Amino acid sequence: MTVHTAEDILAEARYFHHHLKVFYQALEHKVERPKVRLILEYLCRHEERMENMLAEYRDDITAKISHTWFKHMPGDSIDAVIASVDARPDMTLDVLLIMAMKFEDCFINLYRHVADQAVSVEVKEVFETLEKESIKDRTNLARNLVNMQDL
Numbered sequence: 001m002t003v004h005t006a007e008d009i010l011a012e013a014r015y016f017h018h019h020l021k022v023f024y025q026a027l028e029h030k031v032e033r034p035k036v037r038l039i040l041e042y043l044c045r046h047e048e049r050m051e052n053m054l055a056e057y058r059d060d061i062t063a064k065i066s067h068t069w070f071k072h073m074p075g076d077s078i079d080a081v082i083a084s085v086d087a088r089p090d091m092t093l094d095v096l097l098i099m100a101m102k103f104e105d106c107f108i109n110l111y112r113h114v115a116d117q118a119v120s121v122e123v124k125e126v127f128e129t130l131e132k133e134s135i136k137d138r139t140n141l142a143r144n145l146v147n148m149q150d151l
Contacts, residue, residue: 003069003070003071004069004070005066005067005068005069005070006061006065006066006067006068006070006114006123006126006127007058007061007066007067009070009110009114010054010057010058010061010066011058013054013107013110013130014051014054014055014058015078016077016078016106016107017047017048017050017051017054018047018051019078019079019082020043020047020078020082020103021043021044021047021048021051023082023087024040024043024044024047025040025044027040027087027091028040028041028044030087030089031089031090031091032089032090033090033091033092033093035093035148035149036091036092036093036096038148039093039096039145039148040096042144042145042148043100046141050137057130061126062122065120065122065123065126068118068119068120068123070114070117070118071117078103078106081102081103081106082103085099085102087099093145093148093149096145097142097145097146097149100141100145101138101141101142104134104137104138104141105138107134108131108134108135108138111127111128111130111131111134112127112131114127115127115128115131
């Protein structure tokens with residue numbers, strides 16, 4: 001059984017965002033369609049913003065919260081989720097949108113799972129806030145990506 005602290009979980013989420021940025025950058029050089037490349041560039045910037053936001057968030061939480069322990073973590077790592085994606089050079093905007101939403105759902109599920117395990121109200125609130133921000137971010141991202149399809 002692997003245990004993680006809240007700080008570990010935030011660091012792992014930052015790593016996920018960083019890894020997604022690298023994945024999107026690599027994919028940007030493979031795809032054939034200019035609109036798909038444009039959206040991948042946007043997704044790279046999005047992942048970088050999220051990575052930086054989590055770094056600031058980590059700096060703002062108290063030591064009491066950051067050192068809280070959790071026993072079980074949900075599902076697959078982002079590495080496994082990325083590996084499961086069929087990223088092809090002829091990928092369409094719809095396929096890219098579905099893929100990006102699948103990745104965003106990983107973060108929402110992570111934060112929900114951690115909030116459900118939290119034993120203190122403070123820790124629960126931190127991860128519920130992250131979950132709500134991720135849901136809002138997912139909605140905004142989906143809207144922006146759909147709007148970009150019309151370019």
